[in-house]
Every structure is written in C-alpha cells, then in structure tokens.
Amino acid sequence: MLIKKHIPNIITLLNLFCGCIAVVYISEMNFLMAFYFVCLGIFLDFFDGFFARLFKVSSPLGLQLDSLADMVTSGVVPGYVMFTLLQMANNPVSPNVILPYLGFIITMASCYRLANFNIDTRQTDSFIGLPTPANALFILSLPLVLEYSDSLVVFEILSNHWILLAITLFSAYILNAEIPLFSLKIKDFTFQKNALQLVFLLLSVLLLVFLHYLGIPLVILLYVLLSVFNNKFLKK
Template structure:
C-alpha cells in the first residue's frame, strides 16, 4: 500500500493543476494561485514520501514530470495568456497582429516541457538543479500576474512589453546551464542548508511586507543567490 502513496500525491498535484487551468481560462487569478501552490505542496511531498518510504519507481518519475508539465507549465502559461489577452488591443499599432501576441505566453509551456525532459535524462541533477526548475518558474508567474493586476504603476502597454520580455528570459533560464540549489534536503540542520534557510527567511519577510509579490521577489532572489553561489564555487 505504501508504495502507492507518492504516486497518489503526484496525482493530486496533477488534479490541482487541471483545476488551475480551468481557473486561468475563467480569469480567476486567486484560484489559479491557490491551486498551483497546492500543486507545489503535493509536488514537494511526493518526493519526500518516495524518499522516506523508499518507494521509487520508473512510473512515479514519469508521472511526476507529466503532472509538473500541467501544473507548472500549462497552467501558468494560461494565466499569462489570459492577462495579455485583456490588453492585446493596445500592445502595438498593428491591430492585425495584436490578437495573436498573447499566444507568446505558451513559449513558457514549451520550455517547461524541454526543461522537464532535460531533467529526466540529466544525471547531474540528482541533488541540485541545472537551470530554473518549473515550480519556481510557475510561482514567479502566478505571483507576478496576480500581484500586478489592477496596478497603475505602469501602463498596460509597457507592462505587456515587460511580460513578453520576461517570458523569453525565464524560458532561457529553464534550460540554461546555470547550477541552482534544490530545496529538498536530507536533514534540517543549519550546516549545508544555509542558502535554503536564507531563501525561506527572505520570502517570508518579503511576503509580509509586499504580499504575494514577495514570492515574485523570492524567486528572483533564489536565482540571484544560486548564480552567486555558483560563481563563488567556480572561483575556489
């Protein structure tokens, strides 16, 4: 019975991701955020359960990637698509192409698939990541889009250009040869987990101060300290 627990958690990840997709189609951003975060929780604990119960399986590995593709690839892409669609008419003077611009959002889904496929065959990524992992990418997008909705800091047109630029940047980060640490750990002591605890403290503090945009900053901080840590190790 226990060997099925990790796959059950992975299936719940997928189920939550499917609901997030429906919510994205309907423009219900709060529920997109809720269900993708729920998917991330299931994604964390399916791996934890597999290690704790020693219930590894080839099916579990493939199921995990398929679930992540929906929850952290398709669902956030749909959210970005929905947001860009609201302002597509004003993005460029070329009214003929404006309705098609929101489809750029699905580049994120394509590169999420490439990222997951690469992860499955890359034996270097057993305890850490090379490139931005898909849950972090998804958390960036859902917190960013939810956080900026209704914001008047930037015009919708400028925000649209910024989002399109970020789509290409984050797509590149998912397949880039950049070492990034994993939050998965074998113990809870300070030694060896310094970066993990630093990241957690930063996200908690940023979220208290800025609300959901604190998660956005947390992902950017995660990328920054991963790159900085990698450069330090290379120089030694």
C-alpha cells in the same frame, strides 16, 4: 505493501488534478484560486517523492507520472496565465492575433526542461536552471500583483505587452539555463555551512511580509541572483 506501492502515484495524480482545476479557474479569470491550487499541486509534488522514498517504492512509472503531472500544473498553467495576461495587454483597437499565444513559450520551455531533467543525472541534490514549480509560482504571482497592488507603476509595467513578452522569454531561458542553483536542503545545523540558505530564507520572509504578492516573484529572482553570486564568488 500493495497499497503503499500506489500511494505516491495517487499523490502525483492529485497534483495533476490540482493543475486541471487551476486551468478552469484561469478560464474564469480567478487567478487567486488558480494560484492556490497550483500551490497545493506543488505541495503534493514534494510529498509524492517523499512517500516514494519512505516506502521504498520509487519506480520509473512514478518518475514519468511526476513529470506528466508537473507538465500541467507547472507547465500548461503558467503558459495559460501568460496567454491571458497578454490578451489583457493587447491593443483593443487593433489587437495582435498572434501576441497572446506567445505566452505558451513558457509551456514549451517547461516541457523541454522536464524531459531534460529526467535524463540529467547531475540534478540530484540541487538544480541546474529554475525548477518548473518555482517558475510557475513566479508567473502565477504576476496577475495577483496586478490585481492587488496599489502602485500605478507596477500596474503600468505588468500591463505592457513588451514587458510581458520579455518576462516570457526570461522564463523560458531561466528554466533551461546552465546555471547551478544552490540546494535549499539544510543537511546539518551549523550556520557556516547553511549561511546562504538561511540568508535566503530570512530575506524571503521579509519580502513576503512587507510586499505580499509582489514578494513572490522577487523571492524567485532573489534565489536566482544569490545562486549566480554563489557560483561566482563563494564556491571554491
């Protein structure tokens, strides 16, 4: 029983470890490996809660560890990525010294969301505002789109510091916005009750298959837009 008690916390710390490795890779401009380790950290983040419920060892310590680990993997890492992108987009002739550091607005907004999530009893089965792991995937996909896309338009967009700043502010807003996002959990196997989830899943697969890395931020945006549509038109 003693070993079972610590398994979820060990998994949480491995999530933190993945975030630390991702930071190192970003410092080396290896965005692909950073993306992979963040994905692994998010995967572990899901399973720490799963095993805590399975072994019935959920605890206040586990909750705090989870948020602290997420703060690195899904808070510091995307902020550092945006810092790096803004550095790359900065004017080489007369660079703005402050500009790149504005990328860490994402980190601060992530910190606020994680702290608020811990005390918000409304977010049990679904989310209000974009979860930090989803936001991290959104931000970390941007340098991959920039690197692997053949589109000159996409390159020009993601190399523009004003657009990057707009993405930063949008990210900070959507993390903490009072926008209910539909649950991705499928509780039964009836199409009617899971139509929104299934449509989202199908469209997500199509976006990822045909657009590759560009599909990742579009999937996150699709999730938000479908949630807004659901709140306005489908919910009774």
